[in-house]
Amino acid sequence: MSDHDYKPKSKVGQWFNDRLPLLTLANHLTDYPTPKNLNYWWTFGGILTFCLITQIITGLTLAMHYIAHADMAFESVEHIMRDVNYGWLIRYIHANGASMFFLAVYIHIFRSLFYGSYKSPREIIWILGIIIYLLMMAAAFMGYVLPWGQMSFWGATVITNLFSAIPLVGEGIVTWLWGGYSVDNPTLTRFFTLHYLIPFLILGLVVLHIWALHVPGNNNPVGIDIKKPSKDTVPFHPYIVIKDGFALLMFMIVFAFFVFYTPNILGHADNYIEANPMVTPAHIVPEWYLLPFYAILRSVPDKLLGVVAMLSAILILAALPWLDTSKIRSAVFRPLYKQFYWILVADVLILGYVGAMPAEGLYLLIARVATAYYFLHFLVILPVLGFKERTLPVPLSITEPILGGSPSLAAARHRESKIK
Amino acid sequence: MSDKKPKRRDFLFTATTAVGAVGAAAVVWPMVDQMNPDASVKALASTEVDVSSVKPGNTITVLWRGKPVFIRRRTKEEIEEARSVKMEELIHPEKDEDRAKNPEWLVMVGVCTHLGCVPLNDKGDYNGWFCPCHGSHYDTSGRIRKGPAPWNMEVPKYEFVNANTIKIG
Numbered sequence: 001m002s003d004h005d006y007k008p009k010s011k012v013g014q015w016f017n018d019r020l021p022l023l024t025l026a027n028h029l030t031d032y033p034t035p036k037n038l039n040y041w042w043t044f045g046g047i048l049t050f051c052l053i054t055q056i057i058t059g060l061t062l063a064m065h066y067i068a069h070a071d072m073a074f075e076s077v078e079h080i081m082r083d084v085n086y087g088w089l090i091r092y093i094h095a096n097g098a099s100m101f102f103l104a105v106y107i108h109i110f111r112s113l114f115y116g117s118y119k120s121p122r123e124i125i126w127i128l129g130i131i132i133y134l135l136m137m138a139a140a141f142m143g144y145v146l147p148w149g150q151m152s153f154w155g156a157t158v159i160t161n162l163f164s165a166i167p168l169v170g171e172g173i174v175t176w177l178w179g180g181y182s183v184d185n186p187t188l189t190r191f192f193t194l195h196y197l198i199p200f201l202i203l204g205l206v207v208l209h210i211w212a213l214h215v216p217g218n219n220n221p222v223g224i225d226i227k228k229p230s231k232d233t234v235p236f237h238p239y240i241v242i243k244d245g246f247a248l249l250m251f252m253i254v255f256a257f258f259v260f261y262t263p264n265i266l267g268h269a270d271n272y273i274e275a276n277p278m279v280t281p282a283h284i285v286p287e288w289y290l291l292p293f294y295a296i297l298r299s300v301p302d303k304l305l306g307v308v309a310m311l312s313a314i315l316i317l318a319a320l321p322w323l324d325t326s327k328i329r330s331a332v333f334r335p336l337y338k339q340f341y342w343i344l345v346a347d348v349l350i351l352g353y354v355g356a357m358p359a360e361g362l363y364l365l366i367a368r369v370a371t372a373y374y375f376l377h378f379l380v381i382l383p384v385l386g387f388k389e390r391t392l393p394v395p396l397s398i399t400e401p402i403l404g405g406s407p408s409l410a411a412a413r414h415r416e417s418k419i420k
Numbered sequence: 421m422s423d424k425k426p427k428r429r430d431f432l433f434t435a436t437t438a439v440g441a442v443g444a445a446a447v448v449w450p451m452v453d454q455m456n457p458d459a460s461v462k463a464l465a466s467t468e469v470d471v472s473s474v475k476p477g478n479t480i481t482v483l484w485r486g487k488p489v490f491i492r493r494r495t496k497e498e499i500e501e502a503r504s505v506k507m508e509e510l511i512h513p514e515k516d517e518d519r520a521k522n523p524e525w526l527v528m529v530g531v532c533t534h535l536g537c538v539p540l541n542d543k544g545d546y547n548g549w550f551c552p553c554h555g556s557h558y559d560t561s562g563r564i565r566k567g568p569a570p571w572n573m574e575v576p577k578y579e580f581v582n583a584n585t586i587k588i589g
Contacts, residue, residue, distance in 0.1 A: 178457075180486055277487065279538060359554055
């Protein structure tokens, strides 16, 4: 990295930078050499940062009007919707913002899976990402409880009861989480506290995530190590900033569509009924972004094993850098992995679909097959594929296939078509 | 670590760490325990219910410790059905005689032992309760017969204060 010898131009800048090297940091961030072949799938890091900031700002403003008490929470949310100036807008941005956040994070994760971004030397970036993802789920779940509607209440009941599956201490843990003998006011106040805290933990982890990224630099669609800086890289500013900005604009159009045209389509109508501990809604479903894991939970007939399967489905991702034995990063040069990748995408979408359906008959059967395949992909297919697969030749640099640096022009053309 | 004799400094290290660990634990415990049910929650531990208006075949639901409690006055057929079941057929074997001391009255916490939903009355394959969340079937004694729930619905501590009043808790 060239920024170590950076020296501010002005005297004042030098004086300040010698005492706190913020300008060195700013210079590093603007000059940061980025592979020049990054496609639009690489713009979701910026989009996710935007989502986090949006959630924090709208959340702060909502917290000024919300009352975390079992008797008043539901009413205070309606108060925000009806009385507070632009309260409806802020709340709809916050509620749909959670969905947009998950939409972006799933694209971000699946981009990593396709281009092998989790592989050496980027394992720590990946694991930090998984921790962020777990915290996002916790924050989203607790946030969904705050309006104190029927889905809030029963969602909280079902999810906290997952801990009762733990032998011996399970019941004690659930009582401790609740602060009582059922989900009630003590549960609501602590969920509000944690919901407020977690985004700032995520913010800290995002800083580490980016820091860890800036050590090896970005992966790229060809998945090869590149020299930095070189003719294979461009400075982050203005090239990537403009590209990220354009992608963000497109993303905000989708975001605005949900907020202004169908603000409730991703929610559940039952949550506009105040929480009632005496009546369970006929059909409890979590938010769409948790459905695949919910399907895995329900596909196992045993309570404890169902919970174990669901948690493993998430935690298995942390072991991915070691489960994938292939040295080649990008799926562009892995003809078999590419097919299995798309099967996995379909598998997760199917799990999401059956997670929203009642757990019986054909749906249950499909959920079981899809759950088995999910684990098969990570535990069997990926490790074996690294040894069995015949990968395509990888170019020596990003520019090589375009400039025909390969000994055979035909091979260069072939590779070129692959990169496009 | 070689075969050197422990020095005074080693002792000081160990002692300091030990005292520090005990001190940290003493501070952490109040932070953890404050989340457990507080005195005001525990104070609401019992509820008295007048059951004089409940007719045979009917169930009333009352709130006890924030949870629904089913009080069902069972019909003769239901009692017979519950008592004639063989223990081997049960997932969580419990005799109906132990669950309902007074066979006419079944008192239990109306919470599915799977993930805590409230089962529906007079539903399911065993004429008892059915949980809509994940499909657990309970019989006329509130025992789990089919589905993902691991245990029978819990019978709380209760007693008849007089012929018409049940005290739960």
